[in-house]
Amino acid sequence: MDEKKRKTATMSPAEKKDKFQTNAIRVSAPGRVGLIGGYSILDKGNTSYSFTVDARVHAYVITAGTIRIKAPQFRLDTTAVWKDGTLRFEQDVPAAAFAKAALQAVFEYLEFKKIAIRPFELETRSDPAFNQGGGKSGLGSSAAATVAMVHGALLHHGVNDLKITHHAAQVAHCRAQGKVGSGYDVAASVFGSQEYQRFTPAFIDGFPANADKPWDYFVRPLPVPQRLHFVLGAFQEGASTPGMVKLVGAWKKEQPKKYADLMQELDDANVDTTAYMEQLHTENTEENRCLFRDFFEAGRALTRQLGENSGAPIEPADVQKLIDESMERGAFVCKAPGAGGKDNLVAFCLTEKDAQRLKAFWKKEGLTLLDVAIQNEGVLHEKAQSVQRGLTAKNRP
Numbered sequence: 001m002d003e004k005k006r007k008t009a010t011m012s013p014a015e016k017k018d019k020f021q022t023n024a025i026r027v028s029a030p031g032r033v034g035l036i037g038g039y040s041i042l043d044k045g046n047t048s049y050s051f052t053v054d055a056r057v058h059a060y061v062i063t064a065g066t067i068r069i070k071a072p073q074f075r076l077d078t079t080a081v082w083k084d085g086t087l088r089f090e091q092d093v094p095a096a097a098f099a100k101a102a103l104q105a106v107f108e109y110l111e112f113k114k115i116a117i118r119p120f121e122l123e124t125r126s127d128p129a130f131n132q133g134g135g136k137s138g139l140g141s142s143a144a145a146t147v148a149m150v151h152g153a154l155l156h157h158g159v160n161d162l163k164i165t166h167h168a169a170q171v172a173h174c175r176a177q178g179k180v181g182s183g184y185d186v187a188a189s190v191f192g193s194q195e196y197q198r199f200t201p202a203f204i205d206g207f208p209a210n211a212d213k214p215w216d217y218f219v220r221p222l223p224v225p226q227r228l229h230f231v232l233g234a235f236q237e238g239a240s241t242p243g244m245v246k247l248v249g250a251w252k253k254e255q256p257k258k259y260a261d262l263m264q265e266l267d268d269a270n271v272d273t274t275a276y277m278e279q280l281h282t283e284n285t286e287e288n289r290c291l292f293r294d295f296f297e298a299g300r301a302l303t304r305q306l307g308e309n310s311g312a313p314i315e316p317a318d319v320q321k322l323i324d325e326s327m328e329r330g331a332f333v334c335k336a337p338g339a340g341g342k343d344n345l346v347a348f349c350l351t352e353k354d355a356q357r358l359k360a361f362w363k364k365e366g367l368t369l370l371d372v373a374i375q376n377e378g379v380l381h382e383k384a385q386s387v388q389r390g391l392t393a394k395n396r397p
Contacts (some may be wrong), residue, residue, distance in 0.1 A: 024060040026382040029147035030375060031055040031130060031139030033232065033346055034186035034338040036270045039248055039263075039306060039314075041198055046267045050185050051193035051224050053232075053372040055129035055137070057144040058382075059152035061122050070123040070128050073130070073145060082107050082117055098142050099124075101148040101172040105207065110157055110170055112208040120156050124148060129372045137234060137370060138343040143185035145363040146173045151190075151379050157378045164211050165379065166190040168239050170199070171207045186218055192378035195220040195274050225280035225374040228332070228348040229355040230374050233367035239341025239371060244312040245391035262306060269299035289332070289350070298334045303340065314340035324366060330358035346372075352362050 030052040037048025046275060067080040068087075076099055078091035089096055093390075103122075110117055110316045130141045148200045150169045154160070174180045180201040187196050199217035203210060222229070252259040276292035300315070307314030315323070319336055323345065331347040332354070338344070345367065349355040359369055
């Protein structure tokens with residue numbers, strides 16, 4: 001055994017941990033809140049808006065003799081072998097799907113580009129905020145973990161291109177889920193708070209040959225306006241997003257004309273909401289705030305109508321009542337984000353006093369307040385320093 005290996009073998013666990021953190025490539029990818037377009041984004045050409053928060057999944061990568069993956073959130077600690085175009089895990093459990101798909105996509109790209117694969121150890125760690133709300137925070141932990149693993153593994157091989165990270169992560173996330181989704185959560189974890197329109201599903205099948213070519217999605221950075229105070233709460237019940245999406249899809253097949261008309265109205269409202277959100281950055285006037293709220297509420301009402309038409313509990317009566325009461329207790333705008341149901345409630349308030357009043361009301365109603373702040377940034381290469389936590393739209397540099 002040479003001197004370097006001997007020293008490593010005799011290190012204490014604390015010393016190994018310190019060495020790992022010192023020498024590792026360190027990246028992190030954020031969680032997100034899907035504010036606008038939770039259903040309309042499924043159709044090509046429609047607009048969505050998501051913002052990212054300071055809850056992050058961190059990935060650490062170091063050179064090693066074999067490929068090893070440690071991902072506690074997926075209950076995974078295993079070695080892996082890349083052979084004949086396939087990544088094989090020694091511990092191949094269903095919970096490993098996202099980690100396996102992430103590295104499979106990376107290795108496919110590296111092999112296509114004739115970049116030699118260098119064995120590594122990859123470890124992921126999630127910020128505690130992802131485990132709030134009974135373990136289901138609704139912040140998109142699987143997308144954040146996928147992006148962090150993909151970006152870390154690519155950086156380890158000298159590939160530092162967010163477009164390639166984005167495309168590989170989209171492919172990995174779709175494969176792990178067993179379907180081609182809209183991709184808004186992956187895009188947010190890569191690029192940060194954004195206006196987004198989805199890609200054509202066929203691009204997934206073109207990977208890795210199209211990894212460094214343009215796809216037909218649309219991404220435009222758009223931070224949350226500084227003077228909006230953010231509050232996020234989680235229900236105890238949770239929601240079945242796949243079930244609700246299935247019901248909406250069934251109604252789309254049964255009533256394609258009514259579906260198309262409703263989606264056009266909804267997308268128009270979402271586009272206007274996003275436009276006035278952007279306007280608040282430069283002209284935060286009462287008139288613009290009211291217009292933002294009016295279009296936001298129009299989109300919320302149309303999304304609720306989508307649920308009523310399809311039978312999906314997107315905004316059930318008790319949630320509607322709670323949102324309406326929240327508007328009387330500090331919320332300027334409020335809705336069930338993403339796919340809706342009883343996962344989360346998100347609100348923006350105009351003052352900190354209003355935000356505190358709303359938090360007190362939600363706690364009284366049994367919601368769990370999620371301890372996250374708006375950060376607006378996407379995936380980060382942390383290098384020698386940890387990500388600065390607690391950046392908000394108000395104090396962000």
